[in-house]
Amino acid sequence: AQKITQTQPGMFVQEKEAVTLDCTYDTSDPSYGLFWYKQPSSGEMIFLIYQGSYDQQNATEGRYSLNFQKARKSANLVISASQLGDSAMYFCAMREGPAGGGNKLTFGTGTQLKVEL
Amino acid sequence: EPEVTQTPSHQVTQMGQEVILRCVPISNHLYFYWYRQILGQKVEFLVSFYNNEISEKSEIFDDQFSVERPDGSNFTLKIRSTKLEDSAMYFCASSGGGGADEQYFGPGTRLTVT
Numbered sequence: 001a002q003k004i005t006q007t008q009p010g011m012f013v014q015e016k017e018a019v020t021l022d023c024t025y026d027t028s029d030p031s032y033g034l035f036w037y038k039q040p041s042s043g044e045m046i047f048l049i050y051q052g053s054y055d056q057q058n059a060t061e062g063r064y065s066l067n068f069q070k071a072r073k074s075a076n077l078v079i080s081a082s083q084l085g086d087s088a089m090y091f092c093a094m095r096e097g098p099a100g101g102g103n104k105l106t107f108g109t110g111t112q113l114k115v116e117l
Numbered sequence: 118e119p120e121v122t123q124t125p126s127h128q129v130t131q132m133g134q135e136v137i138l139r140c141v142p143i144s145n146h147l148y149f150y151w152y153r154q155i156l157g158q159k160v161e162f163l164v165s166f167y168n169n170e171i172s173e174k175s176e177i178f179d180d181q182f183s184v185e186r187p188d189g190s191n192f193t194l195k196i197r198s199t200k201l202e203d204s205a206m207y208f209c210a211s212s213g214g215g216g217a218d219e220q221y222f223g224p225g226t227r228l229t230v231t
Contacts, residue, residue, distance in 0.1 A: 033218055035219070035220070037222070043206060043224070043225050043227070044222065044223075044224045044225060045160070045208060045210075045222035045225075046222075047219050047220070047221060047222070050218060050219055052218070091159070091160060093160075095218065099218040100213075100218055102147070102148030102165055102167050102172055102212060103165075103173075104150065104162040104165055104173055104175075105150075105152075105160075105162065105220060106162065107159045107160040107161070108159060109158075109159045110159060
């Protein structure tokens with residue numbers, strides 16, 4: 001089974017609208033972390049937001065928020081007030097094991113987001 | 118703001134040649150990683166490194182690959198005898214440890230094997 005599943009290969013959103021990018025995960029480890037990265041066309045990987053499995057509240061970073069539903073094993077990224085510069089590939093990733101232990105990230109296949117005028 | 122740097126940004130090499138990809142992680146970070154991304158595909162883990170030794174490696178990281186931290190700042194990935202299928206973007210990443218879990222990625226080295 002895939003550890004990280006992103007079912008939306010491509011998404012369109014109008015400028016200034018909110019958009020939700022889906023991510024579901026599969027792990028039996030009680031301690032894990034979920035990450036979202038942005039990859040613009042220039043290729044670099046930009047860290048956006050992190051959610052730990054024991055965090056009680058959903059993570060937020062500026063216009064990014066993570067809708068963490070532990071029972072459903074989902075960690076959707078919500079981008080509010082989309083901007084043209086948000087057009088990029090977005091990857092969901094998971095770390096299994098406790099935080100701070102240098103464990104690898106497992107990535108999903110990504111969602112290509114295009115923001116339109 | 119501190120960042121991970123990688124050199125070169127693009128490397129073209131012939132099949133069978135050795136290449137060394139270089140990275141300078143964020144200076145106070147403890148854990149270092151190499152990932153690769155074949156064009157149009159997802160990012161795949163290669164190896165992690167801590168306290169001057171490999172902590173984990175994937176099945177991709179076979180005997181053709183090696184990593185080294187030759188001094189206090191550089192972290193290198195060597196591919197001994199490149200194959201066509203090694204063509205990919207190679208990302209170096211680092212994380213702080215001690216509960217600081219975010220992995221920060223460098224800009225990548227695009228390796229093209231001809």
